[in-house]
Amino acid sequence: MMGRRPLGRRFGWLWASYAVSAYGSGLGFGALPLLAVLVVHASPAEVSALSAVGPAVGALIAVPLAPWVEYRPKRPVMIAMDLTRFAVMATIPVAYALGLLGFVQLLVVSAVVAAAKIAFGAASGAYLKSLVPPDDLLVANARLESTNWSSIAVGPPLGGAAIGLFGPVTTVVADALSYLLSALGITAIRGGEEAPRPTGKATVRAGGPLDGWRHIMGHPGLRALYLNNMLVAGLIMATEPLLAVLLLRQLGFPPWQYALAFAAPCVGGLIGSRLARRVVARHGRHRVFRTVGTLRAVWLIGLAFVRPGTVGLVTVMAVELAIIVNMSLYTPVLATYRLDHTPDHLIARTLTAWSIGQQAAIAVCTALGGLLADATSPRTALTAAGLLILATPLLLPRRDHTSQRRPEPSPNHP
Numbered sequence: 281m282m283g284r285r286p287l288g289r290r291f292g293w294l295w296a297s298y299a300v301s302a303y304g305s306g307l308g309f310g311a312l313p314l315l316a317v318l319v320v321h322a323s324p325a326e327v328s329a330l331s332a333v334g335p336a337v338g339a340l341i342a343v344p345l346a347p348w349v350e351y352r353p354k355r356p357v358m359i360a361m362d363l364t365r366f367a368v369m370a371t372i373p374v375a376y377a378l379g380l381l382g383f384v385q386l387l388v389v390s391a392v393v394a395a396a397k398i399a400f401g402a403a404s405g406a407y408l409k410s411l412v413p414p415d416d417l418l419v420a421n422a423r424l425e426s427t428n429w430s431s432i433a434v435g436p437p438l439g440g441a442a443i444g445l446f447g448p449v450t451t452v453v454a455d456a457l458s459y460l461l462s463a464l465g466i467t468a469i470r471g472g473e474e475a476p477r478p479t480g481k482a483t484v485r486a487g488g489p490l491d492g493w494r495h496i497m498g499h500p501g502l503r504a505l506y507l508n509n510m511l512v513a514g515l516i517m518a519t520e521p522l523l524a525v526l527l528l529r530q531l532g533f534p535p536w537q538y539a540l541a542f543a544a545p546c547v548g549g550l551i552g553s554r555l556a557r558r559v560v561a562r563h564g565r566h567r568v569f570r571t572v573g574t575l576r577a578v579w580l581i582g583l584a585f586v587r588p589g590t591v592g593l594v595t596v597m598a599v600e601l602a603i604i605v606n607m608s609l610y611t612p613v614l615a616t617y618r619l620d621h622t623p624d625h626l627i628a629r630t631l632t633a634w635s636i637g638q639q640a641a642i643a644v645c646t647a648l649g650g651l652l653a654d655a656t657s658p659r660t661a662l663t664a665a666g667l668l669i670l671a672t673p674l675l676l677p678r679r680d681h682t683s684q685r686r687p688e689p690s691p692n693h694p
Contacts, residue, residue: 306435306457338394362463369456421612429549492633514641538569545600552608576606581666
């Protein structure tokens with residue numbers, strides 16, 4: 281069974297660190313918008329800006345970090361990004377205790393955390409490729425994916441209960457401490473690591489931030505998957521604030537039902553991620569991309585038909601479950617393919633470019649969805665997102681570029 285496949289003590293430490301951080305983020309899910317509403321008394325426009333502008337600014341900050349991450353040992357970079365997130369998140373309870381917490385601080389924290397997350401993801405992807413044998417990459421990515429979904433299933437309900445019992449900054453403290461514990465876990469990973477060497481200073485300073493996009497856009501399979509993933513992620517995430525307004529304000533769902541509607545379907549993430557290796561072994565990557573990539577897009581339109589009461593709650597849960605099962609199966613296959621088809625000396629820049637594109641797409645789609653909802657209604661905006669996402673399978677690779685062959689290192693790369 282995939283879950284029992286041994287991947288070594290070093291991966292075990294990495295997985296444990298990821299789990300601690302993921303569960304901390306699960307507990308703190310939505311904490312910044314909540315503080316903006318309850319403590320800072322931000323307007324709806326400011327809350328939307330916090331959800332869209334913060335991550336977008338973080339993506340811009342991450343652009344010059346790409347070559348810095350690429351040409352350094354990855355483990356110290358991961359530790360530094362965890363400590364950065366711990367430090368910036370810790371400023372929130374301090375400011376709250378002093379009565380100084382404001383909207384600008386929340387916006388800055390959101391941007392810094394987003395940038396550090398992108399840099400951490402780039403470094404951890406490159407480190408994972410050096411840590412795990414090539415044939416085990418899919419297994420490793422599937423385990424990380426299952427951990428991510430289980431943290432989303434468990435974290436938000438517990439976080440909501442903790443806020444009710446101990447106050448609005450409780451989950452922020454938990455989230456901050458999880459980054460500190462993650463850094464300690466990564467520190468415990470033993471073994472030497474060599475950083476890739478740049479071919480020259482000019483390459484690092486001028487071409488570094490763009491090299492990831494050049495690689496993606498120059499590879500037919502990665503290009504198609506990148507464009508598809510940006511639109512799918514952007515449209516799915518854009519529905520979250522729209523659905524919150526529809527369920528909580530217009531349809532009168534109590535908060536606990538709203539939380540249940542999103543937490544319970546995350547169990548589907550455990551199902552999909554555990555099926556990934558078997559499905560790829562039986563049907564191949566290309567069929568997974570085409571079939572599962574289509575299936576994750578066709579369900580979103582169902583959210584436009586949500587009605588009050590139990591039927592509406594079941595509708596949301598069924599749609600979310602269908603999306604999550606397919607996303608959790610698709611995502612580790614995509615992550616493994618991306619690593620397989622990226623040279624070692626380009627991994628950090630490629631993953632950074634990928635994350636920046638996704639964050640930018642989410643920010644743009646969220647902002648446009650909010651504007652459309654203001655001009656019409658949340659249900660109309662949900663309908664538009666559901667219809668637009670039906671076209672995204674057209675961007676999936678039509679030819680099979682999913683060969684297991686891995687790219688050769690650059691001849692100029694030592």
